Amino acid sequence: MSLVSVTNLVKNYGKFRAIDDLDLELDGGRIVGLLGENGCGKTTLLKVLAGALADYEGDVRIDGHSPGPESKAVVSFLPDASFLPDGATLDACIRQYRDFFSDFSEDHARDLIGFFGLETGRRLSTLSKGMREKAQIALAMSRQAKVYLLDEPISGVDPAAREVLLQAIIRDLSPEALVLVSTHLIHDLEPILDGVAFMRHGRILLTGEVDDLRSERGLSIDALFREVYR
Numbered sequence: 001m002s003l004v005s006v007t008n009l010v011k012n013y014g015k016f017r018a019i020d021d022l023d024l025e026l027d028g029g030r031i032v033g034l035l036g037e038n039g040c041g042k043t044t045l046l047k048v049l050a051g052a053l054a055d056y057e058g059d060v061r062i063d064g065h066s067p068g069p070e071s072k073a074v075v076s077f078l079p080d081a082s083f084l085p086d087g088a089t090l091d092a093c094i095r096q097y098r099d100f101f102s103d104f105s106e107d108h109a110r111d112l113i114g115f116f117g118l119e120t121g122r123r124l125s126t127l128s129k130g131m132r133e134k135a136q137i138a139l140a141m142s143r144q145a146k147v148y149l150l151d152e153p154i155s156g157v158d159p160a161a162r163e164v165l166l167q168a169i170i171r172d173l174s175p176e177a178l179v180l181v182s183t184h185l186i187h188d189l190e191p192i193l194d195g196v197a198f199m200r201h202g203r204i205l206l207t208g209e210v211d212d213l214r215s216e217r218g219l220s221i222d223a224l225f226r227e228v229y230r
């Protein structure tokens with residue numbers, strides 16, 4: 001069975017259908033870009049996989065488990081909204097992660113936070129958007145998870161810092177781990193992606209290996225996206 005397996009997933013918000021009979025199979029050892037227009041359901045899908053939205057129909061398995069405590073133990077989720085308390089220092093956030101997640105490496109987090117040039121005594125409220133994203137990525141990637149779900153992880157950082165952030169994401173990644181990352185910054189992400197899943201109107205429109213798609217279509221993934229969604 002695939003590491004992530006989604007069959008006939010439907011998610012409604014009231015009368016609005018955000019995910020419409022979606023199927024997706026993803027294996028470990030890969031970094032997959034989840035791409036698509038605004039509102040096509042990327043965040044909703046990631047939240048279902050993360051166990052943050054319970055009210056859905058269909059079958060969802062992560063490492064063989066439905067979303068719940070067992071799946072959450074192997075899933076590191078980086079939501080798009082800031083999820084850390086404003087008044088906390090980075091030191092306090094590190095302690096919180098350490099207490100909450102048995103697979104969290106404090107040394108790794110401190111190393112990454114230092115690599116980003118952030119001081120751990122600073123309160124989150126004093127950090128810029130990009131600095132905060134760096135801190136959140138450092139925490140999320142310091143778990144030894146099987147699946148990393150990253151929702152728009154680099155939207156707030158400047159172009160030069162994006163490369164550094166992406167290197168931090170892949171630097172110590174276990175070869176068996178799956179990273180599913182939603183983004184509109186396809187050009188920036190493309191160098192680290194093994195595969196892509198394009199979404200439209202709550203469904204998967206196209207999946208494939210980045211290398212295959214590029215050679216079959218003769219386009220970069222960034223150019224393919226523009227063509228598909230034109």
Ligand SMILES: Nc1ncnc2c1ncn2[C@@H]1O[C@H](COP(=O)(O)OP(=O)(O)OP(=O)(O)O)[C@@H](O)[C@H]1O
Nearest residue numbers: 013014016018036037038039040041042043044045
């Ligand atoms: N809590 C909610 N209540 C009602 N509708 C919602 C809610 N959350 C999302 N939606 C709707 O569901 C659809 C999918 O939203 P979602 O956030 O998953 O899209 P997305 O692909 O992540 O978009 P973006 O690229 O803009 O971040 C959108 O039409 C959105 O308006």
